[in-house]
Amino acid sequence: MAVVSLLNVPDEHPAVRDAWFVRRCTVTPASAPGPLSDLLRLLGVQPSETAGELDFLIPLWRVRSGATLLHEGAPAECVHVVRSGTFKSLKTSEDGYEQVLGFAGPGEVLGFEALCRGQQPMSAVALEDSTVYALPVRSLDGWRQGSPALDHALQFALSRQLARVGEITEMMAAVAAEVRLARFLVWLSAHMLECGQSPRRLRLRMSRRDIASLLGVAHETVSRSFGSLVEWGYLRVDNREVEILDLDGLKAFKRSTRGFADQVSRRHGAGTAASPPARHAPVGVAA
Template sequence: MSLACSSASDASTTAIPPLKTHCSNCNLRDLCLPCGMKPSDVGGLDELHFTRTKVKAGQALYHEGQPFRNIYAVRMGTFKSSLTMADGREQVSGFQMAGELMGLDGIANGAYASNSTALEDTEVCTIPYDQISSLAAASASMQQAVSRLMSREIVREHSLMMLLGSMNAEERLAAFLLNLSQRLKLRGYSASEFHLRMSRAEIGSYLGMKLETVSRTFSAFQQQGILEVDKRHIRILDAEALKRIFETRVH
């Protein structure tokens, strides 16, 4: 893959040699851009030769207000999306992992509406939006696939947040952990034991909870025998109990 990333000249990102793996044979194809596409359309994606870019932990892939040129597919690692509030505070708006897309919020106004920061050493595919648009214009099935893809990502970003408005602290954290567990399972990882890449403060920002409340709720779940917590390492001991906490509000 060979087109240059818009931020590849930034010290935070590094362009690396072309991929030998294309969309048609990538192990993330059922989660990422080719999902639901016809083989011929996936072949069209292979012709684009997307760039892959490494972003080190703590560094930005793009910033709020930066001109929009690309969408990004996470190949490896975890990112957080965030907004900068009027007083300078950060508001975390989402977490993305392998097979998920970032940058779609830049389509509407021609500039990214959020910041994207790597929570660990990461790698992304850089997808030039104008080339995807050209492919979609030439193929009705490709256009449908791209529209479906964008809709899926928007729903994924907002579905959990929509549920959080009326939830208490335990329900919010249960929803977050169940969502994370399901996403990890889809990627072939353990659904019951994992390492959190985000801090307690970042989880609190995302869930609308104070840091102290997040820590207290983790401790409460551990005391109830629902979780085993060792700093950022989480082991879910009673997934059904987590589901009951979450479903109490949903139903």
């Protein structure tokens, strides 16, 4: 089921609201497909100008914010590559809890895990209006055989994503929630830098609850942890706008796996007692 914000939903007859949801939460074809050469560049591979394999087009889809691109348990029909926007991957437990497993942005592959069992092991929900390339599973083997560049690009992208899975696992190795959040922000900063964006000014597309689910803590804890990192001078936060004021310090802070008192003590001077985590998030830190 698609997850959408209730903001700006017309407050009218239920049929009108239902029509709004249907119109807003859709996955539709784009006006035109994209050339393979653009997909290769997106995946980090420079296409060869002499290659005759670049003549065909890749279907391109538009995904509205809140729409579900992949449904957990659905048949594996397409492998998607994010062209623009952001997605969260999640699994839903029997009691309805949504466990966030990761976030995907431009150049990342969605749905490849489904090929081994023929069905999607998780859902993928758009966090903003997005576009994706759709590679049909029935055609994928033939395309990879006919285009060594595409095969190489997919292998490169999947290898990069496996490395990021390890980085996300490393976030969970920290005991303190503040350290987990610091690791997440440093990870996101590095990802933004790879995409040619500012590594210090971050626009969080995901909610505090999504971050909390990924890190394995309560969403109130994430808000308090943001407050602590602000208090200690690492960040400036205004709702979902996060500015990293001390990136080197944040990287040093994230190295702790057992606690954070020693890092805070060193930051505030030798012999100074560690400041306790903020009990309440400061103004501008939304839950």
